[in-house]
Amino acid sequence: MAASVPDEPLTPSGRLFLRPELDTIIHCIIRGKDPINVDAVKSTIASSLMLQHPRFCSLLVRDRNGREYWRRTQVDLDQHLIVINHRIGTADYSGANAEEAAVNQYVADLTVSTPLSTDKPLWEAHLLMAHRCAVFRIHHALGDGISLMSIVMGCCRRIDDPEALPTMITKRDLGPGGGKWWDRIRQVLMMLCFGFVFALEFILRALWVRDRKTVISGGAGVELWPRKLATAKLLIQDMKVVKKAVDNATINDVLFAVVSSGISRYLDHRSPNALQEGLRITGEAMVNIRKQRQLEDLSDLIKNNSSSRWGNKFGVILLPIYYHKRNDDPLQYLKRAKKMVDLKKHSLEAHFSYKTGDLVMSWLGPKYASLLNYRIVCNTTFTISNVVGPQEEITLAGNPIDYIRVNTSSLPHALTMHMMSYAGRADIQVLVAKDIIPDPEFLATCFENALIEMKEAALATVKK
Structure with a gap:
């Protein structure tokens, strides 16, 4: 597949977000109500729209002049799923606050000087088993918050209709409207x-x-x-x-x-x-x-x-x-x-x-x-x-979701x-x-x- 698809130049905004001054990664934190089933998560992602989208199946490459391109490749999910089995400790908190503080501190540490490897497509998912959390890390060069949240939500299903995708609807209000x-x-x-x-x-x-x-x-x-x-x-x-x-x-x-x-x-x-x-x-x-x-x-x-x-x-x-x-x-x-x-x-x-x-x-x-x-x-x-x-309310890999949070x-x-x-x-x-x-x-x-x-x-x- 990789050989049959030509390299695709990055968009101007994609190149911008790869600059060292603005090397930006979006984090999406999804906490389940039940323990995480790693095999179910892997199966869900493998069959989702995420792996059908070219950006999630492409390597970042540069030519001799430093120009960036997307090059299609085969995705090895084991390289993208990072399983953390140990509990993340926070001595200053207890009970439910300790759970939330532990996840927040883990993500806070990721936000500083923790780049994504260019040896694989620029995304990964950290599964915090002891805290029932999945942390999706997706480079901003792949898309903005609307695009990336939509593709992550493509891995989810509604609780009231297990075959239906989540509903994401907002209104539009930009520019001059109607009237006389x-x-x-x-x-x-x-x-x-x-x-x-x-x-x-x-x-x-x-x-x-x-x-x-x-x-x-x-x-x-x-x-x-x-x-x-x-x-x-x-x-x-x-x-x-x-x-x-x-x-x-x-x-x-x-x-x-x-x-x-x-x-x-x-x-x-x-x-x-x-x-x-x-x-x-x-x-x-x-x-x-x-x-x-x-x-x-x-x-x-x-x-x-x-x-x-x-x-x-x-x-x-x-x-x-x-x-x-x-x-x-x-x-x-x-x-x-x-x-x-x-x-x-x-x-x-x-x-x-x-x-x-x-x-x-x-x-x-x-x-x-x-x-x-x-x-x-x-x-x-x-x-x-x-x-x-x-x-x-929605589910991820059959696990009801407690909350969804984002940061960069x-x-x-x-x-x-x-x-x-x-x-x-x-x-x-x-x-x-x-x-x-x-x-x-x-x-x-x-x-x-x-x-x-x-x-x-x-x-x-x-x-x-």
Whole structure:
């Protein structure tokens, strides 16, 4: 098979994620309710869409000029399944918390200086037998979070229908919408105006503008620092209650409000009375820019003309949040977040960042594109993303799944957050440089308490 299929050049974004400055691996943590059956997992992966997709069956090779290609090969699953039989100890925790802390610490250790071998396709699965967890490690060069989560979910089945694939459906909301002609003209003018402003901000961030230094700031070289990982556990129903308190708010608006409030709480704890009210703290938010985000037919992902577009098709928006001391109305965080996100939607900033990165890659090559991205990360404070997971409970190799969580390998940011929803829950993986943020568990609690306060305020508003 390998000899009959010609080598395929990497996409520009694939080459970008292989640069040493941005060598990025996505981690997907799946915990089962029952003990792991290694043979069942191996059989499930072998018969899944994962091994039908060319990216998961190809080696990364370079020609004499250093140009990267995908070369088809036979996959030996035994090389990709890494079975860990011993229990991972955490002396500082006990009971259920020890189980979660053990898995989090294992993954945190993987996020720093643990590359994938190029002697095999760039993915592997670690089976933590004593903790009933499978950790899928997939290189970002193979695809973005939407693509890779979809292919992993192709290994799973619904509990209520063992023959059915998980349902992953989200709505689309980018760019000017419908309405009367003068409304459309107004929206286009707003798009051009805010698009220019945000494009200029991107350029300035890449040159010299940076956030004021706080106790959660990272910087150049921090991607090599040891990590800790904690989990903030939220309920989708609570987020829906909160979003109803503000007209036309979305789950993403609530997420950004929770992050804004939680970081403000944490800064008050670490550096009370040291920060100016309204201090801007800028993050990078990853935004899927596909025209279609409904991925019910996962087999469509392996077709070359897929409308869902396999690969890395996401943009970045600069997400400003502002430090505020706690006040009597927690919903103010949501109102500010919604106002800011609405401006970002009108500007098509995510599309601009995607096209700009593509042009820089095409004209100047991956070296300068990675330098551009690296400088923007160093000049901001955090990374955040949100991946919509299955709405119903599912199984992997017949094992009911307790939770699904995602994160990536470390960045120059000292704080990265990745939310993944599953069956009514939304878990945020809080990955930190532990020498800068030594207590990520407390930061995760700040996020949880922020949502609870917003929910209580939203319910009180309804009663009035």
